[in-house]
Amino acid sequence: MKYLSLLKYPYVNTLLQKIIKHTSSSQLLIVKQMMEYFCASEKDLPSAITKMKQSQYHIILDYAMEQNKRASIQTKDTILKNMERLDSMDFIALKPSSLLERDLERILDICKEKRQKIMIDAEEYEYQQKVHLYIRTLQEKYNTRLFPCIYNTYQCYLKTTYKQIMNDIEYFDKIQLPIAIKLVRGAYLEYEIQNAQKKNLPIPVFESIHQTNVCYNRCMLHTIQHAKEQQVYLNIATHNPNSIQLARQYAKPYDKHICFSQLKGIRDDLSQKLLLEGYIVYKYLPYGEYSIMVPYLLRRLQESKMNFTTIDYFSKIV
Numbered sequence: 389m390k391y392l393s394l395l396k397y398p399y400v401n402t403l404l405q406k407i408i409k410h411t412s413s414s415q416l417l418i419v420k421q422m423m424e425y426f427c428a429s430e431k432d433l434p435s436a437i438t439k440m441k442q443s444q445y446h447i448i449l450d451y452a453m454e455q456n457k458r459a460s461i462q463t464k465d466t467i468l469k470n471m472e473r474l475d476s477m478d479f480i481a482l483k484p485s486s487l488l489e490r491d492l493e494r495i496l497d498i499c500k501e502k503r504q505k506i507m508i509d510a511e512e513y514e515y516q517q518k519v520h521l522y523i524r525t526l527q528e529k530y531n532t533r534l535f536p537c538i539y540n541t542y543q544c545y546l547k548t549t550y551k552q553i554m555n556d557i558e559y560f561d562k563i564q565l566p567i568a569i570k571l572v573r574g575a576y577l578e579y580e581i582q583n584a585q586k587k588n589l590p591i592p593v594f595e596s597i598h599q600t601n602v603c604y605n606r607c608m609l610h611t612i613q614h615a616k617e618q619q620v621y622l623n624i625a626t627h628n629p630n631s632i633q634l635a636r637q638y639a640k641p642y643d644k645h646i647c648f649s650q651l652k653g654i655r656d657d658l659s660q661k662l663l664l665e666g667y668i669v670y671k672y673l674p675y676g677e678y679s680i681m682v683p684y685l686l687r688r689l690q691e692s693k694m695n696f697t698t699i700d701y702f703s704k705i706v
Contacts, residue, residue, distance in 0.1 A: 450673065470675075573604055
């Protein structure tokens, strides 16, 4: 598992793609089956969306092209093309580091015009504060009292997150605009620790999962409380059954300000239970070329802290 932190680096992703190209046909078949379970190729995207809709899920559509601004125009065009497959309840996931600013804002302009919602993914800590302030200005520009177009992601393994959420809720309340929050535990834990140690900086993340869980639940309950009183929207992005059980005690079914999300193929039992109780549930649907999707998917699975057996098995195949 510790080697998955290497997926942070682009050259490792490139190496993985080369390995896949020289993998036997039987192994590739297994890889393809695994990929279809957790995500979709662009060719199979329409049928994947249809199946998820039939299961009553809403969709967060995530094009797997991370940190590659050289391909920004292609990324933008692909995202806009596949936006047509979604309805107004669905989201498009965007990672600012994979798009030039002009392309990102072009997508946002069209999304606001078509009333399509956006989920902004988090960045590494060294870029996060700058990106966070930029996204906050975009929220001020694109979000309206009746339509919170942009959700920003808050990573609860960061020691500063609880204070950041409190400050942002207060700020948006003062300017009388809604704030839309996606709450995650966080990715790149090992990288953040190693990067801080290498640069002789304070470690920005909690080093135990217990501390992260405490922070996540604290942030979640604080945000749920404000969602009842103010223009606060919350996406509870977790596969942790304890956090979900806690949320169910305070968040009521059919509350349009609060929803849940999980990765496609991960903890569908929890997702279905929430649906049956009347909660709004989203599934993250990553799509793209399979050679690119492998490192991308491994990062996503690591972030979820779930299904480690699957990750280890999949790692051995590639």
